[in-house]
Amino acid sequence: MTSSSADTSEHGQELQPRSRTAEALLEVERGAVLRLPEGAALDAGDVSVDDLDDETMIINLGPQHPSTHGVLRVMLELKGETVLRTKPVIGYLHTGMEKTAEDLMYAQGSTNVTRMDYLSPFFNECAYSMAVEALLGIEVPERAQWIRMLMMELNRMSSHILFLATNGLDMGATSMMIYGWRERELLLAFFERVTGLRMNHNYIRPGGVAADLPDGWRDDVRDILEVIPGRLDEYDDLFTNQTVWRQRSEGVGVITPEQAVALSLTGPNLRSTGVPYDVRADFPYLKYDEVDFDVITGTVGDVFDRYAIRISEVRESMKIIEQVLDRMPKGDYRSQDSKVTPPPRARIDESMEALIHHFKLFTEGFAVPPGEVYTAVESPRGETGCYLVSDGSSRPYRMHWRGPSFANLQALPVMMRGGFVADGIAVISSLDPVLGDVDR
Amino acid sequence: MPDAGPAAAAEADPAPGTVADAAPEPERRAGALVTSSLGQDVLHPDRDAYHATIEALKADGFAMCTDVTAVDYLLRPARVLPPGVAPERFEVVVHLLSLDPPQRVRVRVQVPEDDPRLPTIWDLYAGADFYEREVYDLMGIVFDGHPDMTRIMMPEDWEGHPLRKDYPVGHVPVRFKAAPPTR
Numbered sequence: 001m002t003s004s005s006a007d008t009s010e011h012g013q014e015l016q017p018r019s020r021t022a023e024a025l026l027e028v029e030r031g032a033v034l035r036l037p038e039g040a041a042l043d044a045g046d047v048s049v050d051d052l053d054d055e056t057m058i059i060n061l062g063p064q065h066p067s068t069h070g071v072l073r074v075m076l077e078l079k080g081e082t083v084l085r086t087k088p089v090i091g092y093l094h095t096g097m098e099k100t101a102e103d104l105m106y107a108q109g110s111t112n113v114t115r116m117d118y119l120s121p122f123f124n125e126c127a128y129s130m131a132v133e134a135l136l137g138i139e140v141p142e143r144a145q146w147i148r149m150l151m152m153e154l155n156r157m158s159s160h161i162l163f164l165a166t167n168g169l170d171m172g173a174t175s176m177m178i179y180g181w182r183e184r185e186l187l188l189a190f191f192e193r194v195t196g197l198r199m200n201h202n203y204i205r206p207g208g209v210a211a212d213l214p215d216g217w218r219d220d221v222r223d224i225l226e227v228i229p230g231r232l233d234e235y236d237d238l239f240t241n242q243t244v245w246r247q248r249s250e251g252v253g254v255i256t257p258e259q260a261v262a263l264s265l266t267g268p269n270l271r272s273t274g275v276p277y278d279v280r281a282d283f284p285y286l287k288y289d290e291v292d293f294d295v296i297t298g299t300v301g302d303v304f305d306r307y308a309i310r311i312s313e314v315r316e317s318m319k320i321i322e323q324v325l326d327r328m329p330k331g332d333y334r335s336q337d338s339k340v341t342p343p344p345r346a347r348i349d350e351s352m353e354a355l356i357h358h359f360k361l362f363t364e365g366f367a368v369p370p371g372e373v374y375t376a377v378e379s380p381r382g383e384t385g386c387y388l389v390s391d392g393s394s395r396p397y398r399m400h401w402r403g404p405s406f407a408n409l410q411a412l413p414v415m416m417r418g419g420f421v422a423d424g425i426a427v428i429s430s431l432d433p434v435l436g437d438v439d440r
Numbered sequence: 441m442p443d444a445g446p447a448a449a450a451e452a453d454p455a456p457g458t459v460a461d462a463a464p465e466p467e468r469r470a471g472a473l474v475t476s477s478l479g480q481d482v483l484h485p486d487r488d489a490y491h492a493t494i495e496a497l498k499a500d501g502f503a504m505c506t507d508v509t510a511v512d513y514l515l516r517p518a519r520v521l522p523p524g525v526a527p528e529r530f531e532v533v534v535h536l537l538s539l540d541p542p543q544r545v546r547v548r549v550q551v552p553e554d555d556p557r558l559p560t561i562w563d564l565y566a567g568a569d570f571y572e573r574e575v576y577d578l579m580g581i582v583f584d585g586h587p588d589m590t591r592i593m594m595p596e597d598w599e600g601h602p603l604r605k606d607y608p609v610g611h612v613p614v615r616f617k618a619a620p621p622t623r
Contacts, residue, residue, distance in 0.1 A: 012590070012596055013590050013591060013592065013596050022587060024587035025587040025588045027587070028566075028569065028587055028588065090592060090593070091591075091592060091593040091594065091595070094593040094594065096602055098578075098603060099602055099603055099609065103609065134478055135478075261503050261504050261539070262503075262504075262565060262566045262567060263566050263567040264504055264505055264506055264565070264567025264568075264571075265567075266506070275539065277539050277542075282539075282542035283542055283544070370517060370518040370519070371477060371478065371520075372477055372519070372533075373477065373478050373480070374480065374507075374535055374544070374546065376506075383506060385506065385507060385535070387507065387509055387533065387535070389511055389517075389519075390517075391515070391517030391518065392517065392518060397511075397515075397517050398511045398512070398603075400507070400509040400511075400533075402506060402507045402509075402535075406570060406574075407506075407567055407570065407571075409570070410566070410567055410569060410570055439593060
C-alpha cells in the first residue's frame with residue numbers, strides 16, 4: 001500500500017532551512033503564487049530573499065497559540081521581526097470524517113458533516129442534504145427551502161459576529177470579544193429553540209428540515225433583527241471609523257485579485273480583493289434567486305477590507321431574513337416522499353405498516369441511485385462543497401468535502417510575507433479559518 | 441491471421457457501434473470526451489492528455505480550481521464513463537470554476553492502481569497545492585512535479601493511505617489487560 005511513497009519527495013511537513021528546500025517549494029513558502037516570467041514572480045524589493053540560513057530564524061506559531069483559532073500551526077522564517085517565509089502545518093484536528101461518512105447511512109450523514117465547520121453547521125448540513133437530494137431527484141417543499149435560508153442567514157450572522165469578536169481580540173480590542181459573544185448568544189438561543197441544540201444541530205436533513213419552526217419564531221427573529229443593527233452601529237463607532245483600528249489593519253496582509261483567484265480563495269477573503277464571486281448570486285440555490293441582496297466587495301484586499309466586508313454581510317443577511325419573514329409560505333417542512341421521510345409519529349401507534357416502514361428507514365436507510373454530484377453553498381467562510389458518489393446503496397460510496405478554510409489557508413504565505421509577526425496575527429485572524437473545516 | 445482478423449474486428453466493433461447508435465459523433469471538449477451528470481458537464485481526458493485538458497480549460501476562462509479529489513473504485517460500483525475510457529481503480533476528480541460567466545466543469549481522469557501517478561496542475565493553479573497533497577496523503581496518488589509532495593493531514597510517519605477502500609477502518613490494536621504499573 002505504501003509502495004508509492006518511496007519515490008516521492010516525502011520529507012517532513014515542516015518548514016526546512018533554505019539549504020534543504022527545493023527552489024519551487026521556496027517560492028511557495030515565500031508566497032510567489034503566480035507563474036510569471038522568470039524573475040518576475042518574486043518582487044524582491046520588499047524582502048531580501050537571499051538571506052543565509054544563519055541570518056534567519058525559524059519559529060513555530062501554534063499549534064497551541066491563542067490567536068491561531070484552534071490547532072493551526074504556522075511556521076515562520078523570520079529576519080528580525082520580518083516574516084520571510086510561511087508554511088501552515090495542518091492536520092492536528094484530522095478525524096477522517098470523509099472516511100466516516102462512507103460508513104454512515106445517508107440519514108445519519110448530516111450528523112457527521114455538521115461537526116466539520118462548527119461555526120456554521122447549517123451550511124454543512126445544507127450542502128450535504130442538497131447533494132443527497134440531487135442524487136435522489138426529490139423536490140424539497142417550499143417551506144423547507146425558506147426555513148433553510150432563514151437558518152443559514154442567521155447562522156451567517158452568528159459566524160460573522162464571532163469573527164468580529166475574535167478579530168477584535170487578536171488585534172488587541174478585548175472588549176469587542178465580550179460584545180461579539182453577547183450578540184452571538186441571541187442567535188444561539190434562537191437556534192436552541194428551533195433545533196434543541198446550540199451547535200451541531202443536525203437540523204437540515206435530506207428531504208427537508210428536522211422539525212417545523214416553533215410557535216413564536218417570528219417574534220424571536222424580529223427581536224434579533226431589532227437588537228443587532230444598533231450593535232453593529234456601535235461596532236462601527238468603535239472600530240470602523242476609529243483611527244487606531246484603521247491604522248492597525250489598513251494595508252496589512254494585502255492580496256491581489258489575481259493571487260486570490262489562483263489560490264482558490266472564496267468567500268469574504270476573495271471578495272475583499274474586489275472579485276464579486278458569491279455562490280448565492282452566481283449559482284443560486286434554494287430561493288436565493290428570489291430575494292434581493294448585494295454582494296459586498298472590497299477594493300484593497302487587506303485586513304481592514306476583510307473586516308468591513310463581514311460587518312456589511314451581517315447587514316445583508318438581515319436584509320435577506322426580512323424578506324424570508326415576509327415570504328415564508330405555509331406547507332410541509334419536509335418532503336412527503338415516503339421513500340425518504342419516515343411516517344409521522346402518530347401513525348406508528350396505529351399502523352403496523354408504518355412501524356415497519358419506520359423501522360426499515362432507520363435500520364437499512366434509503367437507497368440512493370448511483371451517480372455523482374457536486375453541490376456548493378456560500379458559507380460564511382466561502383464555498384462549502386460536497387462531492388458525493390453513490391453506488392446505489394444506502395451509504396455514500398465516497399463523500400468529499402470542499403472546505404473553504406482549507407483553501408483559504410494557502411493564502412497565508414502571500415499575506416504574511418514582508419510583514420511583521422504582529423501583523424501575522426492580524427492576517428491569520430482576518431482569514432477566519434475554522435480548523436474543524438480545514439482538517440475535517 | 442485470416443482467422444484473427446474478422447474475430448478481432450468483431451470484438452472491436454460492438455463498442456464503436458453502440459456509440460454510433462447513441463450519439464453519432466462523440467462530443468469532445470478541450471480534447472476530452474464529455475458526459476453529463478445531473479446537468480453538469482464532465483470531461484474524461486486520459487492520463488496523458490490530462491494536463492493539456494486542464495490547460496485548455498484554463499485558457500477557456502476557468503480561472504479557479506475549486507477542488508481536487510479522488511475516488512477509489514476498488515469495489516467497482518456502477519459509474520458513467522464514455523465509451524473508449526477504460527475504468528481504472530482510482531479516479532481523480534477536479535472541479536474548475538469560471539467566474540465570468542459563472543460556470544463549473546468537472547474533470548475525471550482514470551489512474552491505474554499499479555502506477556498511481558498523475559502530472560500536477562500546480563503549475564497552472566497554485567491553489568491545487570493543498571488539494572493534491574491531500575489526495576496524495578489520503579489516497580496515495582502521486583502528482584509528478586508538485587513542489588511539496590508530503591502528507592498534509594496524517595502524521596509524516598504514517599503508513600498507508602486511509603481513504604483507500606482496502607484500508608481497514610478502526611484498526612487500532614486493542615489491549616485487553618490493564619497496563620502494568622509504571623512504578
